[in-house]
Amino acid sequence: MKTAFVFPGQGSQTVGMGKDLAESLLDQANQILGFDLKKLCFEGPEEELKKTEITQPAILTVSVAAFQQLATRNPQPATVAGHSLGEYSALVAAGAIKFGDAVKIVNLRGKFMQEAVPIGQxxxxxxxxxxxxxxxxxxxxxxxxxxxxxxxxxxxxxxxxxxxxxxxxxxxxxxxxxxxxxLPVSAPFHCPLMQPAADKLKMELDKIEVKDATIPVIANVTAAAVTSAAEIRDLLVKQVTSPVLWEDSVKKMIADGVSSFVEVGPGKVLSGLIKKIDRNVETSNA
Missing domain, CATH: 3.30.70.250 (Malonyl-CoA ACP transacylase, ACP-binding)
Incomplete structure (x- = not known):
């Protein structure tokens, strides 16, 4: 039986997430980002946690902490995937991006996405x-x-x-x-209006090390497996302005023999979507 680990995106955040799980990783994130992400995760306020440049590093950190715990007792998955922001968590799990670089990049990704289109437009x-x-x-x-x-x-x-x-x-x-x-969102994500954000993100991605993934990552943009560092870099830029092919990605994993999906991180959004795509597969949460 093949298993896939899947990582949630924005919308899965809740005040209190990561308690008894992500303390030390959130401490690391605090030092990298220069603000108290741990306090925002544990205590809120919710309105602050909902801001995209806060939400993105918060969900990534809690998801990576859940993955690290899961990896100690589970065999390596056959493949990984993430929904939008979750793709960065998947890439950390696949050894393509270091956690410290990922948390910094997604904080900037959130800022760039918010700045791309004035609020209300x-x-x-x-x-x-x-x-x-x-x-x-x-x-x-x-x-x-x-x-x-x-x-x-x-x-x-x-x-x-x-x-x-x-x-x-x-x-x-x-x-x-x-x-x-x-939808109660602050910007129109995953469409061509995000091109200014994609351009800025590319410059930031060029500054960090991206390695070949150790396990296949199903990319949002193509719904196909990727392991090459150059392709990963390219697809992360395209992802900002392209649709998330989540249904196609899940179908691809199932076609490749995956019958069990573990949602790694806060919430159960992806498990619900996967069951709508194919009710015969197993879903669980970590």
């Missing part, structure tokens, strides 16, 4: 119960909106300029989607 919405081809068609016909996350059958997130997202949300419902839920 961008938006994201979850389209529930719609057909993938129809949602893609709607987005192609409206300027300024794009599919951003293919999460599971019947759950696709769109992203872009606020008015365009509202227009596309209505058009998706007209095309048969059950609901369109505006």
């Amino acid at each position: 961008g938006a994201m919405a979850a389209i529930i119960g719609g057909e993938r081809a129809k949602i893609e068609e709607v987005c192609a016909g409206i300027e300024g909106v794009w599919p951003a996350n293919f999460n599971s059958p019947g759950q696709i997130v769109i992203s872009g300029q606020k008015e365009a997202v509202e227009k596309a949300s209505a058009a998706c419902k007209d095309a048969g989607a059950k609901r369109a839920i505006p």
